[in-house]
Amino acid sequence: MDVIATKNKKALDRNPQEPTTMFKMYKRRRVQRQCHPSASLPDELVYEILLRLPVKTLSRSKSVCRAWRATISSPSFIRAYLKQQQSAISRHEQKPSFLIAPHTLDSVIHDEPWPSTFSNTITFYRWQEGRDDAHLVRATDLHGEFGSVYGMSHCDGLVMFPTDTRLYVFNPATGKGDVLKLPDGQKSRFQTAGLGLDLGTNTYKVVRSFNRSIDFNQQAHDAAGMEVFTISSRDSCWRTVAEDPPYPVTAHPMYFKGSLYWHICKELLQEGSPPPQGFLRFNLEDETFRLVLYDVVSPSDETRLDLVELGGELCLA
Structure with a gap:
């Protein structure tokens, strides 16, 4: 840097009319050095190194330069990274692990049908096979934003966290305190939501079902x-699906290979209508519904x- 400054000074002495031009040249050289930390390495090698970094390190690497940020944020790199991680697990380079999110109550109100005093401190722990204990990967305090918590959904490490006030999406692997707070959607007395990957556009979608009104006593809705x-869409907002679901649904859905699978709410079916023996499938790519039937011999009401998902296959349990 001292050598460059000396050369720039001599150039200014020869041509004192162009100090601004010389300053811009010096600044441009500094920027070029800062934005190309891997100039001595082939781009293909840098790409392969990035693929093998831990998630936290990869997240911090976005700040190195614009080129790395663009690469790491690209959908093609994200797909390649997930595939790389899955291959490592299948080769037993990484042991399988569980993500644990314990729910605690701040207080207990007796005779509540569902607790409304859930703690607003959200914690995620990771337990890996063979370990004696789990370790904390992140903790976030939402400071009284909700009262109740419902069944979570997950996809490729993202976790969708539904509450009685709004929906949240976390990425526990990054260890950061940031959280995506989804805007309000359609007002509903009964809702269930799921998270999944649209395989056509490689974007993650949160799908929320809602009932405009509901009456369990009259079995009507x-x-x-x-x-x-x-x-991650620039104009991210809720939009209603063109096709209404043919059956009312209940419980949080399960994601599998581009689709969400919902339980059919038999309590809300019209009286006299035999309940279908199956699940309601919602395709995230074309956003259409299909009834998936199963054949079980005389299941009891209980x-x-x-x-x-077991070994990459969809199973009935």
């Missing part, structure tokens, strides 16, 4: 609806059937 929020 107005037409149910669905609305979608696309994460039997609850769920869809689970």
Whole structure:
């Protein structure tokens, strides 16, 4: 830097009429050095190194320069990174782990149908196979923004956290305190939401079902609806799906290979209508519904059937 400054001074002595031009040249050289920290490495090698970095390190690497930020944020890199992590797990380079989000109550109100005093401190712990304890990966205090918590959904490390006031999306792997707070959607007395990946556009979507009105005693409800929020879209807002679901749904859905699977709410079906023996599938790409039937011999009323992913396959449990 001293050598460059000396050369610039000599040039200014020869041509005192162009101090602004010489300053711009010096500044441009500094920027070029700062924005190309890997100039001596081939781009292909830098890409392969970035693919193998831990998530926290990768997140910090976005601040190195614009080129790295653009690469790390690109959908193609994100897909390649997830595939790389999955391959490492399948080769047993990384042991499987569980993400644990304990829910605690600040106080207990007796005779509540569902607790309304959940703690607003959201914590995520990671427990890896073979370890004796779990370690804290992040903690966020939402300072009294909600009272109740419902079933969470997850996809590729993102966690959707539904409450009685709004929906939140976390990325526990980054360890940061930031959280995506989704805007309010359609008003509803009963809602359920899920998170998944649109395989067509490679964007993550939160899908929320809602009932415009509901009466469990009369087994009646107005037409149910669905609305979608696309994460990372510039004009992110809720938009109603063109096709209403053919059946009322309940419980949080399960994500599997580009689709969300909902339980059908049998309590809200019209009296006399036989309940369909299956799940309601919502395709995140074309945003259409399809009934997925299953064949179970004489299940009892007490039997609850769920869809689970096992070894990359969708199974009924």
